[in-house]
Amino acid sequence: MFSRLSQLARHLSRPLPNYAHRSAAAYSTSSSSSSSSSSNMTSSSSNVEATSTPQKNMISTAGCIIIGDEVLGGKTVDTNSAYFARWCFSLGMQLKRIEVIPDDEDDIMEAARRMSKNYDFVVTSGGIGPTHDDITYQSIAKAFGLELKLHDKTVEKMKKYSRPHKSQPNFSWDTPSPALTAKLRMAQLPYDPNIPDEDQVLFVKEDLWVPVSVVNGNIHILPGVPRIFETILDSLKPRVLPRLKDPEGKGMYRMLFSTPLAESEVADYLTQLAARVEPKGVKVGSYPRWGKNKNVVTLVGSDREFMDSLEAEVARGVQGVRVQVEGEDDTDDEADVKKGKAS
Numbered sequence: 001m002f003s004r005l006s007q008l009a010r011h012l013s014r015p016l017p018n019y020a021h022r023s024a025a026a027y028s029t030s031s032s033s034s035s036s037s038s039s040n041m042t043s044s045s046s047n048v049e050a051t052s053t054p055q056k057n058m059i060s061t062a063g064c065i066i067i068g069d070e071v072l073g074g075k076t077v078d079t080n081s082a083y084f085a086r087w088c089f090s091l092g093m094q095l096k097r098i099e100v101i102p103d104d105e106d107d108i109m110e111a112a113r114r115m116s117k118n119y120d121f122v123v124t125s126g127g128i129g130p131t132h133d134d135i136t137y138q139s140i141a142k143a144f145g146l147e148l149k150l151h152d153k154t155v156e157k158m159k160k161y162s163r164p165h166k167s168q169p170n171f172s173w174d175t176p177s178p179a180l181t182a183k184l185r186m187a188q189l190p191y192d193p194n195i196p197d198e199d200q201v202l203f204v205k206e207d208l209w210v211p212v213s214v215v216n217g218n219i220h221i222l223p224g225v226p227r228i229f230e231t232i233l234d235s236l237k238p239r240v241l242p243r244l245k246d247p248e249g250k251g252m253y254r255m256l257f258s259t260p261l262a263e264s265e266v267a268d269y270l271t272q273l274a275a276r277v278e279p280k281g282v283k284v285g286s287y288p289r290w291g292k293n294k295n296v297v298t299l300v301g302s303d304r305e306f307m308d309s310l311e312a313e314v315a316r317g318v319q320g321v322r323v324q325v326e327g328e329d330d331t332d333d334e335a336d337v338k339k340g341k342a343s
Contacts, residue, residue, distance in 0.1 A: 059243045062093050063119040065111050066100040067127040067136055068224060080125040080222075080229045087233055090251040091244060092302055093121065103127055108139035116144075116216045121240065123233070126224030130182035136221060137213065141190035144216050149191035150184060151201055157209035158187060189213045190221075204235035212236070246302070255299040255307055258329050259320030263288055263295060269317045270297065280306055289327070296326050 064084050070076040081098045088095040096119055101107045108127070115122045127136030141148050162183070164171040171179055190213055192200060202212040210228055213221040220236070222229050259266060263286050274284040282301035289295050297318050299307055311322055323329055 057120065057243070058245065059120040059240060060094060060245060061119045062088050062095045062121045062123075063115040064095065064098045065108075065115060065122065065124040066098065066224075067103060067108060067124055068100075069103050069133065071100050071126070072102055078125075079226050080224065083226070083230055084123060084125075084233065087237075089254075091237070091240065092246045092251045093240075093244065103133045103135055105135055105139045105142070108136060109143035112140045112143045112215070112219055116219050120218060122219045124219065124221050125229055128186060128221060128223055130185050134185065137185075137188060137190060140213075140215050140219065140221060144190070146190040146192055146215065148188045151187050151189045151191070151211070153197075153203075154187040154189065154201065154209065154211050155184065157203065157211075158183065161207055161209045190215045202236075202239075204232050208232075250302075252300055252302055253304045253307055255311070255314075256323050256326060257297040257299075257314055257318055257320050258294045258323045258326075259297055259318035260294050261319055266295075266297065266318045273314065273317065277301070277306075277310070282307060292327070292330060294320070294327075294330065 062084075064081050066078050066081055068076065068078075071078045078100065081100075085095050085098070097115070099111055099115075101111055112122075112124070124136060124140070127134050127139075138148055159173050164179075168179055171177070173180065189201060189211065200214045202214060203209075204212060208228070208231065210223055210232070212232055215221065222232055266286065270284050270286055277284065277299070280301065280303055282299055282303065285298040285300065287296045287298065297314070297320070299310065299314065301307055315321055321329065
């Protein structure tokens with residue numbers, strides 16, 4: 001898996017060129033363009049959406065697909081989806097869905113097609129290593145009727161920046177071997193011959209050989225290793241900013257209120273508040289803090305001026321105070337905790 005290559009993710013910056021994107025919803029469903037080259041495709045399914053020149057659409061919504069039997073089996077704890085959620089929030093992008101799916105071709109194909117159609121910016125995490133169960137590239141290629149191509153630039157960067165594992169002292173890039181075949185699986189990328197190479201294979205760090213394969217204009221295939229996933233995602237930010245509703249990337253705004261009242265006590269007020277602020281794109285949330293004296297009420301939106309104008313009213317409505325960090329006004333009143341008043 002890519003975990004053996006995590007030491008490659010050294011942090012150097014480089015100028016980042018613009019890239020193009022399109023949502024699957026904008027594509028024609030005709031299969032004429034894909035059928036002409038079906039001999040080179042991994043699948044000739046009539047359900048595959050045709051490809052066309054990508055367009056630089058605006059980005060508003062996002063989706064995340066975590067791929068891996070090890071996550072579903074409890075062997076690995078997924079942190080990438082949480083990082084992606086914070087990344088989207090900081091940019092003002094609405095993360096609509098996170099899914100964890102197995103290393104199964106049908107599951108990957110279905111999720112990739114659906115997410116690409118429904119959301120503007122999609123990332124996948126995991127399943128792009130050298131072993132038999134790393135099938136993300138081939139599955140997403142098949143989902144969109146694309147060939148798998150050994151990408152020359154990826155191979156060149158792999159040779160330059162990858163180092164053989166200590167268990168492979170005799171490994172050679174010039175001598176055929178099972179290990180070489182396995183390594184080269186990571187450079188066999190979904191490829192559309194009708195799209196410029198720089199729009200579908202992105203290198204975001206000068207000394208990081210791991211590419212970002214962009215499929216269907218809006219699916220970004222990332223490795224599962226958290227360090228590399230986070231490095232690549234952060235490096236994609238300059239490419240995303242120009243296509244956000246807020247190009248300055250101010251992100252979403254969250255207000256937190258600490259209340260000593262039980263959720264059932266504030267439920268009626270919050271229901272009325274939520275109905276009132278929903279037209280302004282503001283969401284109201286309530287979160288119990290089990291074993292604590294105070295619960296949390298949140299307002300999330302992008303209209304900061306409007307939300308700030310609600311501060312005094314909400315504080316009165318929940319008989320609480322605005323806080324910057326959850327728990328900042330906690331006390332050590334063990335008596336109240338034992339009585340369960342915070343619940």
